[in-house]
Amino acid sequence: MLTVCDLHVKYGNIEALHGISLNVEEGEIVALLGANGAGKSTTLMSIMRLAPPEGPVVTKGTISYNGTDLLPIQAHNIIARQGIGLVPEGRHIFGNLTVFENLKLATFARRDRERIQQDYERVFSLFPRLADRRTQRGDLLSGGEQQMLAIGRAFMSGVKFILLDEPSMGLSPLLMLELFRVLKSINESGTTILVVEQNARLALQYANRAYVLEAGKIVLEGKAEDLATNPEIHRAYLG
Amino acid sequence: MRRNIPLLGYVILCALTIVLAKADILDLYVQMILMFIGISIILATSLNLVNGYMGEFSVGHAGFMAVGAYITSVLNVMLFTNSSIFGPPLLSPSSAIIFFPLTLLAGGIGAALAGLLVAIPSFRTRGDYLAIITLAVNYIVKSSIENMQVIGGARGFSGMSSVINSMKEVVDLPWTLIWILIATGATVWILQRFVSSIYGKGIIALRDDEIAAEIMSVNTQRMKVVAFMLSSGLAGIAGGLFAHVLGYINPGTFTIMKSTEVLVMVYLGGMGSLSGSVLSAIGLTIALEAFRPLQVYKWVIVPLLLILLMLFRPEGLMGQRELTDVFPRLRRWLGLKPKLSE
Numbered sequence: 001m002l003t004v005c006d007l008h009v010k011y012g013n014i015e016a017l018h019g020i021s022l023n024v025e026e027g028e029i030v031a032l033l034g035a036n037g038a039g040k041s042t043t044l045m046s047i048m049r050l051a052p053p054e055g056p057v058v059t060k061g062t063i064s065y066n067g068t069d070l071l072p073i074q075a076h077n078i079i080a081r082q083g084i085g086l087v088p089e090g091r092h093i094f095g096n097l098t099v100f101e102n103l104k105l106a107t108f109a110r111r112d113r114e115r116i117q118q119d120y121e122r123v124f125s126l127f128p129r130l131a132d133r134r135t136q137r138g139d140l141l142s143g144g145e146q147q148m149l150a151i152g153r154a155f156m157s158g159v160k161f162i163l164l165d166e167p168s169m170g171l172s173p174l175l176m177l178e179l180f181r182v183l184k185s186i187n188e189s190g191t192t193i194l195v196v197e198q199n200a201r202l203a204l205q206y207a208n209r210a211y212v213l214e215a216g217k218i219v220l221e222g223k224a225e226d227l228a229t230n231p232e233i234h235r236a237y238l239g
Numbered sequence: 240m241r242r243n244i245p246l247l248g249y250v251i252l253c254a255l256t257i258v259l260a261k262a263d264i265l266d267l268y269v270q271m272i273l274m275f276i277g278i279s280i281i282l283a284t285s286l287n288l289v290n291g292y293m294g295e296f297s298v299g300h301a302g303f304m305a306v307g308a309y310i311t312s313v314l315n316v317m318l319f320t321n322s323s324i325f326g327p328p329l330l331s332p333s334s335a336i337i338f339f340p341l342t343l344l345a346g347g348i349g350a351a352l353a354g355l356l357v358a359i360p361s362f363r364t365r366g367d368y369l370a371i372i373t374l375a376v377n378y379i380v381k382s383s384i385e386n387m388q389v390i391g392g393a394r395g396f397s398g399m400s401s402v403i404n405s406m407k408e409v410v411d412l413p414w415t416l417i418w419i420l421i422a423t424g425a426t427v428w429i430l431q432r433f434v435s436s437i438y439g440k441g442i443i444a445l446r447d448d449e450i451a452a453e454i455m456s457v458n459t460q461r462m463k464v465v466a467f468m469l470s471s472g473l474a475g476i477a478g479g480l481f482a483h484v485l486g487y488i489n490p491g492t493f494t495i496m497k498s499t500e501v502l503v504m505v506y507l508g509g510m511g512s513l514s515g516s517v518l519s520a521i522g523l524t525i526a527l528e529a530f531r532p533l534q535v536y537k538w539v540i541v542p543l544l545l546i547l548l549m550l551f552r553p554e555g556l557m558g559q560r561e562l563t564d565v566f567p568r569l570r571r572w573l574g575l576k577p578k579l580s581e
Binding site for chain 2: 051
């Protein structure tokens with residue numbers, strides 16, 4: 001579904017990714033693991049084609065999605081036309097809008113009106129907390145609720161493929177577990193997921209496959225259950 | 240058909256103003272203030288699009304005004320008057336009455352193209368850096384005009400009064416006032432339609448969170464270009480009108496002082512409130528006139544007012560609200576649809 005091949009990207013003069021290759025098949029959950037500064041978020045931003053100053057500049061390599069070259073496409077079309085959604089690090093929800101307005105905003109570029117209604121119901125059944133707070137302002141939600149809203153919003157944009165950047169950041173262990181359970185359920189109903197995660201143990205538990213990034217290179221890849229028992233991973237990330 | 244009460248009201252108000260002006264009940268001084276109010280409204284509301292609705296900080300509005308003022312004035316003087324620089328009129332002077340809106344529009348388009356120059360670097364910078372770029376553009380425009388001897392350089396450019404006079408020869412009406420009333424109404428209408436459209440709400444999303452707007456599939460780069468060009472284009476139109484009120488312009492008029500005056504109007508009225516900008520443009524223009532006997536001390540009183548405002552009401556008089564939010568009943572009187580809550 002998504003194929004990244006020999007991707008080199010730069011921020012200004014500093015190269016952040018030194019030729020990474022990865023692929024995600026339809027229906028999978030793929031985890032991207034690694035320490036701080038390894039280039040996990042950079043990879044997601046390159047795929048989303050976010051423009052500088054936030055996004056990096058691709059200097060070499062290819063990103064293709066269902067056979068389409070993503071490199072010349074602008075970020076807003078990645079979502080609207082290609083159907084890839086992003087749950088950004090730090091959630092980036094609109095604090096001065098209500099929960100429902102945030103979700104509604106995500107349907108900005110959608111044309112399939114009858115499916116939108118179904119998707120609202122699906123989001124509210126996945127996250128009953130959001131249903132309780134649908135008229136509350138985004139900035140009054142707890143961190144966990146904001147994360148749910150960010151995921152719900154990506155879902156409401158009607159995409160087939162969701163990229164998540166550190167969804168468990170700042171959440172309690174119980175909420176993290178809950179979040180990954182919901183991600184699994186979204187995945188089972190046909191959405192492909194690529195998730196960047198610091199919590200390797202949790203990610204490997206729910207993902208099908210995983211890649212390990214280190215200083216802008218992929219150092220390990222494989223099935224999640226194999227990586228979970230890999231002694232090197234154990235030492236570096238699972239402790 | 241639903242009656243458009245705001246439009247109807249504005250047309251009646253304008254007609255009344257023109258009749259009173261024609262009958263000399265409003266003397267030339269009052270007419271002059273009315274014209275400056277109209278120009279201030281155009282400037283303040285158009286700057287509000289960038290500084291208020293889009294959340295950028297542009298401080299070079301007078302630069303765009305200068306571009307529009309010079310293009311419109313030069314075109315009009317060249318086409319309709321016998322000037323020492325451009326020779327005999329290219330078109331019959333009496334046709335000025337028809338072509339004036341077009342030359343005004345040409346000034347607006349010229350200023351919008353200058354706005355494009357600011358919009359492009361704004362993709363990569365924001366906040367303070369963008370403010371510096373707009374400040375630089377203001378100075379670049381001023382210095383370029385100062386060094387263009389063809390259009391008078393620092394000495395300024397005149398001849399616009401005879402354009403207005405040739406309009407008056409065709410039909411004896413206060414034409415400058417009429418054009419300003421039309422342009423002011425059109426500006427407020429265009430901006431109001433723009434920021435309340437789904438397309439225009441992309442600008443507000445962009446202000447609140449650029450990344451979130453982008454991943455909600457808002458084309459943030461095009462939004463910035465559109466907003467900048469619309470804002471600077473309208474400033475250009477205000478400049479064209481301004482030149483025809485005075486009949487004389489020089490680069491010294493369009494300095495950072497003029498930009499600051501407009502900025503004050505925007506912040507006084509409230510960022511992200513069109514009715515706030517309109518009210519403060521009216522209020523401040525009248526206040527500056529009232530303080531005129533104080534001469535240079537008015538530049539002590541006005542900044543002092545601004546400091547007090549920032550201390551006690553930092554969001555401006557209206558904040559992000561419109562008049563119809565403050566007085567909800569206004570909506571019904573004006574025959575507007577009730578506001579959607581969900």
